[in-house]
Amino acid sequence: MDTIQQVVSETFSREADRILAALIGTVRDFELAEDALQDALLVALERWAVDGIPYNPSAWITTTARHKAIDRLRRENTLARKQVLLQALLEQDEQRGEEDMEDTAIPDERLKLMFTCCHPALALDAQVALTLHTLGGLSTTEIASAFLVPVPTMAQRVVRAKRKIRDAGIPYRVPETRVLGERVDAVLCVLYLIFNEGYMAMSGSELMRRELCDESIRLARLLTTLLIQESLYHEVPEALGLLALVLLHDSRREARVGPGGELVLLEDQDRSRWDSGKIQEGLSILERALHMRQPGPYQVQAAISALHAQAKHPEDTDWPQIAALYDALMRMTPSPIIELNRAVAIAMADGPLQGLALLDQTNLKKELSDYYLFHAARADLLRRAGRMDDARDAYTQALKLCLNERERAFLNDRLVEVTQSIELEGL
Amino acid sequence: MRYLLLIYQDEVAQSQWSGEEQAAEYQDYFAFSVESEKRGVSAGAALMPTNSATTVRVRNGKTLTTDGPFAETKEQLGGYFVLHCNDLDEAIEIAAKIPGARHGSIEIRPVMEIM
Numbered sequence: 001m002d003t004i005q006q007v008v009s010e011t012f013s014r015e016a017d018r019i020l021a022a023l024i025g026t027v028r029d030f031e032l033a034e035d036a037l038q039d040a041l042l043v044a045l046e047r048w049a050v051d052g053i054p055y056n057p058s059a060w061i062t063t064t065a066r067h068k069a070i071d072r073l074r075r076e077n078t079l080a081r082k083q084v085l086l087q088a089l090l091e092q093d094e095q096r097g098e099e100d101m102e103d104t105a106i107p108d109e110r111l112k113l114m115f116t117c118c119h120p121a122l123a124l125d126a127q128v129a130l131t132l133h134t135l136g137g138l139s140t141t142e143i144a145s146a147f148l149v150p151v152p153t154m155a156q157r158v159v160r161a162k163r164k165i166r167d168a169g170i171p172y173r174v175p176e177t178r179v180l181g182e183r184v185d186a187v188l189c190v191l192y193l194i195f196n197e198g199y200m201a202m203s204g205s206e207l208m209r210r211e212l213c214d215e216s217i218r219l220a221r222l223l224t225t226l227l228i229q230e231s232l233y234h235e236v237p238e239a240l241g242l243l244a245l246v247l248l249h250d251s252r253r254e255a256r257v258g259p260g261g262e263l264v265l266l267e268d269q270d271r272s273r274w275d276s277g278k279i280q281e282g283l284s285i286l287e288r289a290l291h292m293r294q295p296g297p298y299q300v301q302a303a304i305s306a307l308h309a310q311a312k313h314p315e316d317t318d319w320p321q322i323a324a325l326y327d328a329l330m331r332m333t334p335s336p337i338i339e340l341n342r343a344v345a346i347a348m349a350d351g352p353l354q355g356l357a358l359l360d361q362t363n364l365k366k367e368l369s370d371y372y373l374f375h376a377a378r379a380d381l382l383r384r385a386g387r388m389d390d391a392r393d394a395y396t397q398a399l400k401l402c403l404n405e406r407e408r409a410f411l412n413d414r415l416v417e418v419t420q421s422i423e424l425e426g427l
Numbered sequence: 428m429r430y431l432l433l434i435y436q437d438e439v440a441q442s443q444w445s446g447e448e449q450a451a452e453y454q455d456y457f458a459f460s461v462e463s464e465k466r467g468v469s470a471g472a473a474l475m476p477t478n479s480a481t482t483v484r485v486r487n488g489k490t491l492t493t494d495g496p497f498a499e500t501k502e503q504l505g506g507y508f509v510l511h512c513n514d515l516d517e518a519i520e521i522a523a524k525i526p527g528a529r530h531g532s533i534e535i536r537p538v539m540e541i542m
């Protein structure tokens with residue numbers, strides 16, 4: 001019995017997303033598909049103990065789940081919508097006959113599932129939760145703990161999203177060419193958000209955060225494979241760009257947190273602790289993307305990350321090239337945050353005064369006045385330029401806006417340092 | 428599926444349009460309705476402004492009638508279309524072609540189908 005249970009749970013954890021995607025493809029209802037899948041797993045436990053393990057366990061489970069969905073619809077076929085569904089399922093079943101229980105390969109419908117989960121008609125937090133839940137195989141409890149949200153809140157978010165998909169008629173298909181680019185962008189955005197949640201959060205359990213980064217990498221890999229399978233080559237370079245970006249960021253995971261859990265800045269990291277395997281993979285994937293000659297924001301960001309990864313020592317960093325890449329990124333997706341990063345890169349390449357000139361552009365100052373990293377970056381450049389009084393004011397401003405305790409500690413150290421140097425000067 | 432496409436727009440701003448602007452908008456709506464009929468739009472209408480609206484409630488058997496729309500909002504319901512199509516993506520595509528989408532907003536609501 002133990003081994004049967006093992007095979008069932010192994011089949012499930014290995015192929016859950018694929019089976020679920022195929023089921024949703026036929027029954028067109030997330031909740032019904034999930035319920036039917038649960039039913040099928042219970043049947044598998046009973047039947048396999050008697051009849052032995054089938055030749056193709058995943059196909060067996062998928063077919064059984066489809067039958068279970070029919071049973072469930074028969075029991076509650078009150079709504080017109082459900083009767084239409086039931087009719088369609090019965091016809092499918094007749095066509096397939098009985099012998100397909102194990103033979104037919106399950107169609108890979110996971111790309112469609114990705115587009116449905118990341119549909120712009122769903123709120124962004126719902127897109128993230130649903131993607132992790134249906135494609136990531138994370139339980140609601142795990143997702144809730146990763147996002148520091150109470151379990152019932154997260155459960156409700158997932159349930160509401162599934163209902164909206166059904167009630168609003170959010171399609172389950174690869175979008176038309178006309179909107180395909182923006183829908184792939186939406187999927188990439190969700191995967192990057194998942195990664196950042198795992199990478200940036202300084203609270204929550206280490207294990208859960210790692211899981212989020214790993215899931216994001218796995219899903220980015222899957223997305224690329226599926227896009228190629230469907231011959232959607234035009235969308236491949238940016239998907240590869242995202243995959244390279246998350247791999248390159250992730251290579252620094254061990255080095256960016258100090259022994260006390262504090263954040264270690266890029267320039268202070270022990271570069272021997274960077275994961276060279278991930279760096280190599282990230283670099284070669286980026287190269288593959290760039291060869292396709294359709295540049296996009298994820299590829300550019302990955303290229304920036306690659307230049308950092310290739311510098312053996314902080315002083316080897318190719319800052320002029322990084323500044324040029326931020327310039328390119330600014331032309332693709334203009335934003336004050338990118339302009340801030342560009343200014344910092346220019347300061348590193350040409351000197352703090354050149355960077356400060358960019359930061360002190362009036363519109364940028366206005367747009368980022370509430371953003372602590374703007375003041376922190378400005379303070380750092382002022383300090384490097386030897387304008388200590390202005391640096392002190394900027395650190396004070398940054399501290400007023402920064403809520404993260406570890407970052408506050410860092411800013412406070414710098415403020416003390418600058419204040420001391422002003423006092424020394426006064427002596 | 429059936430969807431109701433609700434057109435919300437700032438009727439004060441629109442009342443200040445020039446004659447040409449209004450004529451151009453009518454022209455666009457005419458073109459839209461001819462084109463959209465082939466794409467599953469079965470009905471639709473423009474509404475009179477909200478200063479002609481009356482709101483009715485029945486409480487404890489009593490009919491309460493008040494002047495004005497149900498809610499005071501920055502944009503007001505100015506018209507609607509009923510659309511038959513396969514899924515939300517198709518509905519979004521049609522909604523984006525409604526002339527009012529360029530200056531106002533279109534709310535897409537699935538119609539509840541009960542046997």
